[in-house]
Amino acid sequence: MSAKDVQLQALVAPIADDLARMREVIAExxxxxxxxxxDMTDHIxxxxxxxxxxxxxxxxANARQAATGRxxxxxxxxxxxxxxxxxxxxxxxxxxxxDGADKRRRVASxxxxxxxxxxxxxxxxxxxxxxxxxxxLRSPLASQLLSTITQEICAGEIEQAxxxxxxxxxxxxxxxxxxxxxxxxxxxxxxxxxRYPDGSEFDGAEMRAFGREIGLAFQIIDDLxxxxxxxxxxxxxxxxDVEDGKVTLAxxxxxxxxxxxxxxxxxxxxxxxxxxxxxxxxxAHLRSVCDLGPGCEVARARASExxxxxxxxxxxxxxxxxxxxxxxxxxxxxxxxx
Amino acid sequence: MSAKDVQLQALVAPIADDLARMREVIAExxxxxxxxxxDMTDHIxxxxxxxxxxxxxxxxANARQAATGRxxxxxxxxxxxxxxxxxxxxxxxxxxxxDGADKRRRVASxxxxxxxxxxxxxxxxxxxxxxxxxxxLRSPLASQLLSTITQEICAGEIEQAxxxxxxxxxxxxxxxxxxxxxxxxxxxxxxxxxRYPDGSEFDGAEMRAFGREIGLAFQIIDDLxxxxxxxxxxxxxxxxDVEDGKVTLAxxxxxxxxxxxxxxxxxxxxxxxxxxxxxxxxxAHLRSVCDLGPGCEVARARASExxxxxxxxxxxxxxxxxxxxxxxxxxxxxxxxx
Numbered sequence: 001m002s003a004k005d006v007q008l009q010a011l012v013a014p015i016a017d018d019l020a021r022m023r024e025v026i027a028e029x030x031x032x033x034x035x036x037x038x039d040m041t042d043h044i045x046x047x048x049x050x051x052x053x054x055x056x057x058x059x060x061a062n063a064r065q066a067a068t069g070r071x072x073x074x075x076x077x078x079x080x081x082x083x084x085x086x087x088x089x090x091x092x093x094x095x096x097x098x099d100g101a102d103k104r105r106r107v108a109s110x111x112x113x114x115x116x117x118x119x120x121x122x123x124x125x126x127x128x129x130x131x132x133x134x135x136x137l138r139s140p141l142a143s144q145l146l147s148t149i150t151q152e153i154c155a156g157e158i159e160q161a162x163x164x165x166x167x168x169x170x171x172x173x174x175x176x177x178x179x180x181x182x183x184x185x186x187x188x189x190x191x192x193x194x195r196y197p198d199g200s201e202f203d204g205a206e207m208r209a210f211g212r213e214i215g216l217a218f219q220i221i222d223d224l225x226x227x228x229x230x231x232x233x234x235x236x237x238x239x240x241d242v243e244d245g246k247v248t249l250a251x252x253x254x255x256x257x258x259x260x261x262x263x264x265x266x267x268x269x270x271x272x273x274x275x276x277x278x279x280x281x282x283x284a285h286l287r288s289v290c291d292l293g294p295g296c297e298v299a300r301a302r303a304s305e306x307x308x309x310x311x312x313x314x315x316x317x318x319x320x321x322x323x324x325x326x327x328x329x330x331x332x333x334x335x336x337x338x
Numbered sequence: 339m340s341a342k343d344v345q346l347q348a349l350v351a352p353i354a355d356d357l358a359r360m361r362e363v364i365a366e367x368x369x370x371x372x373x374x375x376x377d378m379t380d381h382i383x384x385x386x387x388x389x390x391x392x393x394x395x396x397x398x399a400n401a402r403q404a405a406t407g408r409x410x411x412x413x414x415x416x417x418x419x420x421x422x423x424x425x426x427x428x429x430x431x432x433x434x435x436x437d438g439a440d441k442r443r444r445v446a447s448x449x450x451x452x453x454x455x456x457x458x459x460x461x462x463x464x465x466x467x468x469x470x471x472x473x474x475l476r477s478p479l480a481s482q483l484l485s486t487i488t489q490e491i492c493a494g495e496i497e498q499a500x501x502x503x504x505x506x507x508x509x510x511x512x513x514x515x516x517x518x519x520x521x522x523x524x525x526x527x528x529x530x531x532x533r534y535p536d537g538s539e540f541d542g543a544e545m546r547a548f549g550r551e552i553g554l555a556f557q558i559i560d561d562l563x564x565x566x567x568x569x570x571x572x573x574x575x576x577x578x579d580v581e582d583g584k585v586t587l588a589x590x591x592x593x594x595x596x597x598x599x600x601x602x603x604x605x606x607x608x609x610x611x612x613x614x615x616x617x618x619x620x621x622a623h624l625r626s627v628c629d630l631g632p633g634c635e636v637a638r639a640r641a642s643e644x645x646x647x648x649x650x651x652x653x654x655x656x657x658x659x660x661x662x663x664x665x666x667x668x669x670x671x672x673x674x675x676x
Contacts, residue, residue, distance in 0.1 A: 034493045034496065034497050036497050036499070036500030094458055094462065118496055120461075124488070125492035125493060125496065127465060127466075131469045131481075131488075132482070132485035132488075135478055135481040135485055140473055143469075144470070144474075147469040147470035148470055150462070151470060155370060157459045159374050162374030163374075
């Protein structure tokens, strides 16, 4: 376990009981009396991750109690946190379908085709369970907020798909898409924690903004890691954005400042046939035709700026362990993925 | 326009204004200020169909008023009907993804890969909009009921995928899957119409059962049409279930009553490589190795029995135009697809 992981564990220790309850709710939601369904949900139940979105709900709920002095009934908050995590899980399952398309193109088997179909259905099922769970709560806030945010996530992903190979995409478009993909759910997690069950929209606006900023910063860093190509650091294959035609922040900067000849070479790195099969793939080719360094610096600076801004928002909270926890959490964004 | 279409138009004439309002709500729900999204929703807005699920909501609401003598505020019912239609539309969009897999296998192009990705996201977006719309209503009934039903639909489709090429599937499994796929949403449409905003579960149980029975009958007939192979009658390509390994009611009966040699030939018709490319495909081959006639008769008799049962349920409603409309509607099920 890294030093950061130890720090993270210390950070969530005060909400450990609620996190355990959240995990129970998630596990219950993934059970099914249809064998075909439970086989799959057992499988995906293992993709647990660090569940920071759920933790953000719970940390914010405690921060709110500290801020208002009013004790909120915590009974439903682990359920709210579970719903947020289930929505995230559904998006992951559907992302896998989309990524799977690539593998399937190489090994086109009937079996894989059906896996794909079932993954679409499984994602739909998890979305439905999450929404259903939200309708069982006393307050409609989670239903309303999360169904709104889910629309933003989907629209952002569609806009991203439509903007592939667009090397002149405005920075605002990149940031809008990255915010929708990642920032929106972080923002909703913070807002829900802070408002549930009956806080006003005004009350939640600042923590929503905090969540959206750290979510956007997280996505920028995630895109950078994919581009910098250190697979050991990334813990997964890199260069996937170049393969998929996703032009991310650093490349947009490099392209904007390149001469016409270099621009053509950058476009070639994304589009020329046969590059996928060469050693290092498209990413290695891209790195050989331009210097990504200045673009990466700009992207990293932007992520720092966002985290800085998010921290200013925390100043409205009273000093104390919850504010410190949220502050520490914002640091992780700039380091490695959570 | 066929005689049946004329009859259908007469049937929905008394709810024409509410249907028009429902269509407005659907159109509003499919608009987007993200160009990439609106391009697609404009396209799918054209797949209108006869919108019988929405009509069932509205007919049931009127039947309830007639039954109870209590005037229900109709203002939100066209929205409820629109939500039901949007959920149906989302399932169609995801079905297209799954069917598209087949075409993609033959013409594996990057472009089609992305179309597929975007169709998954678009279906997710429509689901989210439908759920969000349901959270804007005064009563939580539509949210609760439809998020429950959506889970049943997804679980049914997963069970169907898991049961492909299962020639010894129990009839109850076939009917459970067909009910989940089609009956559940018809049942929810009827129940919601009858209960919204505040009727009890007991009040809605009979009309839910009516909807589930006609929905199951509809699915049985739909499967028969695919198997009987008259593409002109079907208005679409047939034999797709045989290609996809879906063993439907008529085939289950024929297989159960066949000798071991014929059983092996039936299995071959579904599974042998190269049959897709022969004239008439797998379906023609299946029809050449066994007599589907007796199985089709059993299936058709089962559909009639279900419609008969559903009609008995209508006897609890007071006589009048709404009961007549629902009765007439149940007839369509046995004829052609709506």
